[in-house]
Amino acid sequence: MTSKTDAARHFAAKLQFETDPSDVHAAIENGERFVLVDTRGEAAWRQGRVPQAIHLPTAEIAERASDLFDPSTPVVVYCWGPGCNGSTKAALQFSLLGYDVREMIGGFEYWAREGLPVVDDDGPVVRETDELTAPVGAGAIDCAC
Template sequence: MTFSTIDQSEAARHFAAKLRFETDPSDVAAAFAAGDDFVLVDSRGHAPWHQGRIAGAIHLPHAEIADRAADLIPITTPVVVYCWGPGCNGSTRAALQFSKLGYAVKEMIGGFEYWAREGLEIVDDSGPITRAVDTLTAPRGAERAISCDC
């Protein structure tokens, strides 16, 4: 690993851009709690949506965004997208689709996996699902990890 070739101003632009276009489960949960105006979009397919999802999200699979987004979400409403987790780039594809349509969009890194692992509110077709907080992703003893304390 070579650090001597890193342009510090380029690095600063890179990390600032990441923060403009990415968010995380704790920040999204805090924004929900604060009543911020945005729509959380689950971009996974139909089977995963029915298996479990973030409470308050709407379902708009990646393949349907171009055709259905305008009917579901006003163009002036900011959008946060998520998919399965860090091993899946579905939320990146969804964010690209929304940005091409003219929406202000952020990608929730960690996706559904890290939302659930942090013990945040999830539901399935039968109602709420209670999961223990994973202490690898949230502070020990946290009831609901609204802040990762980073």
């Protein structure tokens, strides 16, 4: 069995390097300084994305990141969802370049399922909130956690 101290260190580290869609949305709404990076490929980007995101596929991070934004700018990355480790690979690339980076757990899937704003090449995409991911009809996403 692990000690309480080990557990506290583990969970504190997770929160230092991970965030979730509702917290990212709140940070955007509050004007916090960071860049949200969609690390998926071109077809996925065109299909739908977070409106404030910058498109930078994982394979292009090492080559293009410093041309797009200053390494002192905090970065949050996302990919498809919990069944995909693309955002973890992207976070690793950013961390190797010296960026302060966090991974948005749940990815685009949970962003969209929570009913948060989504756009595609034609404009806003309206999606119903999935009651298994967020309170339905509550207005602002707030799971009270």
